[in-house]
Amino acid sequence: MTDLQTLPSLPPYGMAKEEKRAFLTAELTQLCDWHAQRCPEYGRILSAWPTRLEKAASYEQLPFLPVRLFKEFSLKSVADEALHKTMTSSGTTGQQVSKIYLDRETSALQSKVLAKIVGEFLGKQRLPMIILDSSAVIKNPAMFSARGAGILGFSIFAREKVYALNERMELDVEALKAFLDKHQGEDIFLFGFTFMIWQHFCAGLHKAGYQPDLSKGILIHGGGWKKLADQKISTERFKAELRETCGVTRVHNYYGMVEQTGTIYMECEHGHLHAPTWSDVTIRRPEDFSVADKNESGLIQVSSLLPRSYPGHILLTEDEGRILGEDDCPCGRMGKYFEIAGRIQRAEVRGCSDTYEQKA
Amino acid sequence: MTNLEKYVKAFSEALEVPESEVSTLVYGESAAWDSVGHMTLIAALEDAFDIMVDMDDIIDLSSFEKGKEILAKYDVEL
Numbered sequence: 283m284t285d286l287q288t289l290p291s292l293p294p295y296g297m298a299k300e301e302k303r304a305f306l307t308a309e310l311t312q313l314c315d316w317h318a319q320r321c322p323e324y325g326r327i328l329s330a331w332p333t334r335l336e337k338a339a340s341y342e343q344l345p346f347l348p349v350r351l352f353k354e355f356s357l358k359s360v361a362d363e364a365l366h367k368t369m370t371s372s373g374t375t376g377q378q379v380s381k382i383y384l385d386r387e388t389s390a391l392q393s394k395v396l397a398k399i400v401g402e403f404l405g406k407q408r409l410p411m412i413i414l415d416s417s418a419v420i421k422n423p424a425m426f427s428a429r430g431a432g433i434l435g436f437s438i439f440a441r442e443k444v445y446a447l448n449e450r451m452e453l454d455v456e457a458l459k460a461f462l463d464k465h466q467g468e469d470i471f472l473f474g475f476t477f478m479i480w481q482h483f484c485a486g487l488h489k490a491g492y493q494p495d496l497s498k499g500i501l502i503h504g505g506g507w508k509k510l511a512d513q514k515i516s517t518e519r520f521k522a523e524l525r526e527t528c529g530v531t532r533v534h535n536y537y538g539m540v541e542q543t544g545t546i547y548m549e550c551e552h553g554h555l556h557a558p559t560w561s562d563v564t565i566r567r568p569e570d571f572s573v574a575d576k577n578e579s580g581l582i583q584v585s586s587l588l589p590r591s592y593p594g595h596i597l598l599t600e601d602e603g604r605i606l607g608e609d610d611c612p613c614g615r616m617g618k619y620f621e622i623a624g625r626i627q628r629a630e631v632r633g634c635s636d637t638y639e640q641k642a
Numbered sequence: 643m644t645n646l647e648k649y650v651k652a653f654s655e656a657l658e659v660p661e662s663e664v665s666t667l668v669y670g671e672s673a674a675w676d677s678v679g680h681m682t683l684i685a686a687l688e689d690a691f692d693i694m695v696d697m698d699d700i701i702d703l704s705s706f707e708k709g710k711e712i713l714a715k716y717d718v719e720l
Contacts, residue, residue, distance in 0.1 A: 366670050386670060390701060397697045408697065420678065434677045438700050 283312045286387060289587065290394035294402050294558040295615035299608050302617065303340060306562055309587050310341040310595060317593035320359035324593040342564055342573055346583050346598045349380070349541055358383040360591040371428050371540045382540055385591040392544030392588055396435060399546060399558050402615075403534055404439055404500060410465040411440030412458070412499075414474030414483045416447040428540050429475060429505075435543070436473045436502070446474075446483055453486030462494055469498050472530065475505035480520060487527045497529040504536040504546070507622070517553070537601075537622055541594045545586040547620075554611050554619035561586040563620050565605055566598065579604045579623055646720045648690045649713070653706060656686040669704040691718045 297305065314335055318325040328335070331345040338344055351357065358365070366389050369382040384392075419430045437443060444461040448454045462470075474483065479501075487493065501524065510520065517535070524530050537555050538546035545561035557563050564583040565574040574580040582601045589595045602623040611619045643651070653664040657674040669675050675683070684700050687693070687709070693716045695703075703709045710720050 389670075390704075393701045394698070397701060401697065406696070408694065431677075434681070437681050438697055441694065 283309055283316065284587075286391060289560070290391060290398060292398075292559045294399050294560075295556060295617055297559050298616055302559065302562070305559075306585065306587070307338070307341045310344055310585055311335055311338055313587065313590070313595045314344055316590065317359045317595070321357055321593050323355060323357055324359070341562075341585055341596070344596055346566075346571075346596045347593065349539070349597050349599050352380040352382060352541055352592075352594065353378040356381060356383070357594075358592050360385045364591070369428070369431060369540050369543065380541060382543075382594065383592045388589060388591040391590070393435070393438070395544040395558075395560055395588060396546065397438060399548060400436070400439060400502065403502065403548060404471055405469075407469075408439055408441040409469050409471040409500075410461070411437065411443040411471040411473060412446055412461065412496075413437075413443055414446045414472060414479045414501075414503075416449055416451050416482075417445040418449040421449075429478075431540070431543075432475070432504070433473070439471055447486070451482050453483070453490050453492070455490050455492050458492075458494055462496075467498070469500060470496065472496065472499045472501040474501075474503050476503045476507060476520070476535065477505060477509040479503055480510055480515065480523070484523050484527050494528050497531065499528070499530040500532040500534070501530050502534050502536060502548075504538060539584070539599070541597055542584055542586040542589065544588045545584075550611060550613040550615060550619070552611060552613050554606055554613070555621060556611065556613075556615050556619050557617045559617070560588060563603070563605065563618055565603060565620075571598075574604070576605050576607065582620075582622070645691070645718060649687070649710070649720055652686040652690045653683065653709075656683040665706050667706045687713070691716065693718065 314328060318328045327345055327347070333343045360383065364385045366384050366386045369384060371380040413433055415429070415433060419433060444457050446454060446458060521533050524533060535549040535555070536546045542561065545558060547555040547557055547563070549555050562585045564585065565578065565580040566572065566583055567574050567580045579602055582599045582603045583597065584599060585596045587595065603620050604623065605618055605620045608618045609616045650661050650664055653659065653667065654661045657664070657667065657679050659667065659672070659674050667675055669680060684695055684703070688695060691713065695712070695716070699712045699715070703712050713720060
């Protein structure tokens with residue numbers, strides 16, 4: 283496997299199709315073996331898999347684990363003494379949560395790769411940051427969930443930061459005004475979860491009758507569309523709302539999950555989600571799990587080179603999407619680009635921003 | 643105050659650990675130095691030495707000792 287120093291220093295979108303396929307196949311095959319030797323449960327999965335590791339012609343032939351396996355089992359490839367932290371996807375009440383075991387190496391790898399990917403969109407400079415969420419998410423350990431972890435993970439891009447919402451989830455107009463006065467003329471990094479932005483930030487601006495000038499803003503948001511899709515809010519509507527309420531035009535959604543923190547799929551200027559060098563998406567047909575063609579919808583499999591402390595390197599999600607192309611997006615970034623269609627029927631409700639339950 | 647004193651003070655105040663104990667600190671090994679404490683520490687170091695630490699260095703700053711090497715890159719001699 284590529285060593286831990288070299289791996290994060292690769293360019294995020296610089297590897298062409300054939301080279302990337304060979305690279306991922308070699309790395310992921312070795313990762314399968316790595317986990318089989320360290321995680322007995324994974325070892326049994328691998329031995330039951332029809333294709334032998336050395337016979338796998340591409341990483342698409344390697345075993346893919348359903349994400350919900352991490353809810354039902356404690357899967358780890360490190361000794362308990364080496365555990366650094368355990369990430370959980372905070373499912374809503376009554377749901378089981380995923381438990382992802384991280385050691386220091388995997389955790390550092392995640393941070394470094396995330397920094398490389400996001401750096402492509404924000405630039406090298408750390409920027410003043412407005413967190414479109416409530417400070418309570420960080421302050422209250424009981425609330426510290428995927429949302430808190432996301433905010434913290436993205437805080438390394440900040441030079442100075444302010445929360446847009448107070449602890450009661452109301453817009454903190456005074457704090458925002460003071461922050462924007464101080465950073466006039468500078469690029470500003472805005473970060474938040476899609477649903478929270480819609481429900482509390484955009485709505486809060488309307489309510490307060492406050493129209494901040496965020497035309498220098500770069501917004502990165504994630505956490506899934508489910509709640510907005512339920513309200514029939516489209517991507518276009520979301521972007522139009524942001525443009526109108528505060529003038530922000532550079533808006534990048536990202537697709538990612540706690541099971542593969544670090545390798546997020548960023549939306550480019552042309553509205554396409556992009557797979558970075560360290561990971562890939564494969565679309566599988568739900569009937570027989572065969573690999574779907576370009577433009578054909580199916581289940582999204584995500585493969586990532588980062589998970590070393592838990593066998594989450596190849597996962598079958600419950601999200602539906604389709605590949606739009608590879609290496610030829612007009613934005614110039616190499617790698618596959620794709621779109622998400624939604625969650626499959628009868629799948630459990632999950633996702634980062636979905637961790638917030640609105641009280642009636 | 644010497645630079646080393648400022649450095650020790652930044653660790654002590656940001657991570658809420660007595661000055662006598664900071665020299666053995668390693669990221670993630672104590673409750674004080676978790677991911678929240680880490681960003682507080684970076685902010686404290688940036689204030690103390692009037693520098694702006696790169697993203698790569700924020701991630702690499704994983705111990706009291708390692709931090710000294712990193713600050714040297716910003717012409718801060720301890």
